[in-house]
Amino acid sequence: MKYVEEFRDLKTVNNLVNKIRETVTQKWNIMEICGGQTHTIMKYNIEEFLPDAITLLHGPGCPVCVTPLEMIDKAIAIAEKNDTILASFGDMMRVPGSKHDLLSVKASGGDVRMVYSPLDAVKLAKDNPGKKVVFFAVGFETTAPANAMSVLEAKRLNINNYSILCSHVLVPPAIDALLSDKNSKINAFLAAGHVCTVMGYNEYFPLAKKFNVPIIVTGFEPVDILSGIYSSVKQLELKSYSVENSYSRVVTQEGNRHAQEIIKKVFEITDRKWRGIGIIPLSGYKIRKDFEDYDAEIIFDVGLIEQQESPLCISGQILQGFKKPTECSAFGNLCKPEHPLGAPMVSSEGACAAYYSYKKLRTKVN
Amino acid sequence: MPETKDINFSNGLSCPIPKSDYDKVLLAHGGGGTLSHQLIQKLFFSQFDNDVLNVHHDSAMFDINGSRIAFTTDSYVVQPIFFPGGNIGDLAINGTVNDLSVSGANPLYISAGFIIEEGFEIEELWKIVLSMKEAANKAGVKIVTGDTKVVDHGKGDKIFINTSGIGLIEPGINISPKNCREGDAIILSGRIAEHGIAIMSAREGLEFETTVKSDSASLNNLISGVLSKTKNVHVMRDPTRGGIASALNEIAESSGKGIHIFEEKISLTEEVKGACEILGLDPLYIANEGKVLIFVPNTEAEGVLNIMKKHPLGKESSIIGTVTEDDPGLVIMKTLIGSSRIVDMISGEQLPRIC
Structure with a gap:
């Protein structure tokens, strides 16, 4: 398959690995921001190729992982109401709330639907005029244009029974927060290619300068990841700290202007809580007042929900790169993909689930 | 009539699935992964325990009068019932034929049980029946017995089909x-x-x-x-x-x-x-x-x-x-x-x- 297979090519991989090995002279910690990248790293066991001097830290870029508990609880409370259809991306459905998850609500008779696109949720609203359809709009800048678009589309079609429960998060403020922590061990970032496809990468120049870190816009195939690592190492060894686009087949510096305009029309920037990490200033989107008729938080009064996070879960430490999943006492025993205590054990892009599935390897296949 | 005894669940017969897991059946319990396995192992295998079942193969295998028999059952709840390349009917025949075949058996006889939702189109049922007939002919098996139940509208999802099958295993074949x-x-x-x-x-x-x-x-x-x-x-x-x-x-x-x-x-x-x-x-x-x-x-x-x-x-x-x-x-x-x-x-x- 063109544009995929050449980025999973054995020769190119070996070439890059050799270059990385020739370049590195000291220890470096590189954080991949996006859960999709974490997944590729685990799925292809990229760490098998890397010299010991390079440590990969797995960042907070898994939307399932950082959506705050109160939002999950709100989604669950809405899904439990009669005459409501809660539509969600698939991997949100197993994320544990304080008491249970959306799949359990579905098992108890709640109308919870899995959709691939928020526009499918608009269609659900159109086809079910007697029900209130709520789309659980989570994700980074990547999913924001489609989620905003669904609101515009509902308005255009005069659909009055559609709303979104918005819990959007943004990458650059998260990088700022991670690096502002005095215990941060991160030397370089692989920025999330999909996010930059939408937003471009102008926002990253001030961050690279402020914290002296290379930020490499990186894709999701093995060759992309290794190219990103190679660019990071090259810069670090030369004490150079700039933004580099290693995913230029998809990303431009300005990003997708049209998508950005749609986002701006519907959303405005707000402080946002990240699960396990806390409030990061100006790190999320909320729905503008002009569109409050489509804001599920305003439409539904779910009352005060008492939140309870598992006391064992150390996901915040893991998402900030301070700890590896294997350092968690619940990992693999009390917390497993079939019974997650924390969100990173849910999605295939969550660091804990990725470690659980792929990190039991003892030998190499020859 | 055999005497029935009340089962005392408080006396060592508590549910073997820990409360910490799930107290309701989820779709994932039927997904074929770890949750399915836990459910089958802990609830079914532990209670139905016997030498034939414990082999855990696609079919049960046992001897009757010197012949080695394979016996299997499977239920089909696929949604949508018509899909590119087939429908629930041929799937129900092929699936059971295949479960027998991978046990090394020559599939012979199939049963078909239908659970149909009130309001289901007869025309659609007819299409399903025809494709079952065709699949059975192709595989060389006979559909020899069956059952039909209709449930209230909204209590099923159009149609569910269960098929069981038996086949003969030739001497010298031992697949497990x-x-x-x-x-x-x-x-x-x-x-x-x-x-x-x-x-x-x-x-x-x-x-x-x-x-x-x-x-x-x-x-x-x-x-x-x-x-x-x-x-x-x-x-x-x-x-x-x-x-x-x-x-x-x-x-x-x-x-x-x-x-x-x-x-x-x-x-x-x-x-x-x-x-x-x-x-x-x-x-x-x-x-x-x-x-x-x-x-x-x-x-x-x-x-x-x-x-x-x-x-x-x-x-x-x-x-x-x-x-x-x-x-x-x-x-x-x-x-x-x-x-x-x-x-x-x-x-x-x-x-x-x-x-």
């Missing part, structure tokens, strides 16, 4: 996951993940345009060709729900052997590859309904492969891996880029990712 031996070659009969992708492409809310068709087919003819070449087949599995990853994990687990496979040997059509990329799904975990995994001693592998390649359903057969004493109970894959990774048992259903 426990027979997996070090050095066995693992042969896969063709391209994977077509059934699952075809179903997903037609499912409400997820419709996408694709030319992928279900691979639903009866494998008894292909398999009898292999068994006429050699009876020395150790393990056979049709990798349905949960895909080849789940089938291989079950074999690794029940034999205590390690399984090594090679990603480059596992073939997929471009359409299936594309759909998996877009949906964020791993084809190793996606259902097949017309494929078989065959474990034979390495010395027999080339001969079996040649026979399979001559059959229309086995043209794309290839040796995808081997059995090893290393990594007991695990499936490990050499990836396209030369690294090694675990292919784990999936915990529930694959959930499409967000971005």
Whole structure:
């Protein structure tokens, strides 16, 4: 398959690995921001190729992982109401709330639907005029244009029974927060290619300068990841700290202007809580007042929900790169993909689930 | 009338699924992954415990008057009931024929039980019946008994079909996951993940345009060709729900052997590859309904492969891996880029990712 297979090519991989090995002279910690990248790293066991001097830290870029508990609880409370259809991306459905998850609500008779696109949720609203359809709009800048678009589309079609429960998060403020922590061990970032496809990468120049870190816009195939690592190492060894686009087949510096305009029309920037990490200033989107008729938080009064996070879960430490999943006492025993205590054990892009599935390897296949 | 006794649940008969897991059945309990296994192991196997059941094969196998019999049952609840490449009817015949075939049996007689929702179109039922007839004719089996129940509107999902089947196993054939031996070659009969992708492409809310068709087919003819070449087949599995990853994990687990496979040997059509990329799904975990995994001693592998390649359903057969004493109970894959990774048992259903 063109544009995929050449980025999973054995020769190119070996070439890059050799270059990385020739370049590195000291220890470096590189954080991949996006859960999709974490997944590729685990799925292809990229760490098998890397010299010991390079440590990969797995960042907070898994939307399932950082959506705050109160939002999950709100989604669950809405899904439990009669005459409501809660539509969600698939991997949100197993994320544990304080008491249970959306799949359990579905098992108890709640109308919870899995959709691939928020526009499918608009269609659900159109086809079910007697029900209130709520789309659980989570994700980074990547999913924001489609989620905003669904609101515009509902308005255009005069659909009055559609709303979104918005819990959007943004990458650059998260990088700022991670690096502002005095215990941060991160030397370089692989920025999330999909996010930059939408937003471009102008926002990253001030961050690279402020914290002296290379930020490499990186894709999701093995060759992309290794190219990103190679660019990071090259810069670090030369004490150079700039933004580099290693995913230029998809990303431009300005990003997708049209998508950005749609986002701006519907959303405005707000402080946002990240699960396990806390409030990061100006790190999320909320729905503008002009569109409050489509804001599920305003439409539904779910009352005060008492939140309870598992006391064992150390996901915040893991998402900030301070700890590896294997350092968690619940990992693999009390917390497993079939019974997650924390969100990173849910999605295939969550660091804990990725470690659980792929990190039991003892030998190499020859 | 036999005397009935009240069962005292407080006296050591408490539910074996810990409260900390789930107190209700979830869809994932039927997904073929870890949750399904827990449910079956802890609730069913522990209570129905007997020598025939404990073999944990696709069919039960036992002797009656000197004949070796295979007996199996399966229920079909596929949604949508009509999908590219087939419908619930031919699927129900092919699935049960295949469960018997991979036990080394020659499938003979099939039963069909229908649970139909009030209001279901007779015209649709007729189409299903015709395709069952055609599938049975193709496989050379007879549908010899059946049952029909109708439930209230809203209490079923159009139609559910259960089929059971029996077949005869020839002397000298002994196929079981426990027979997996070090050095066995693992042969896969063709391209994977077509059934699952075809179903997903037609499912409400997820419709996408694709030319992928279900691979639903009866494998008894292909398999009898292999068994006429050699009876020395150790393990056979049709990798349905949960895909080849789940089938291989079950074999690794029940034999205590390690399984090594090679990603480059596992073939997929471009359409299936594309759909998996877009949906964020791993084809190793996606259902097949017309494929078989065959474990034979390495010395027999080339001969079996040649026979399979001559059959229309086995043209794309290839040796995808081997059995090893290393990594007991695990499936490990050499990836396209030369690294090694675990292919784990999936915990529930694959959930499409967000971005």
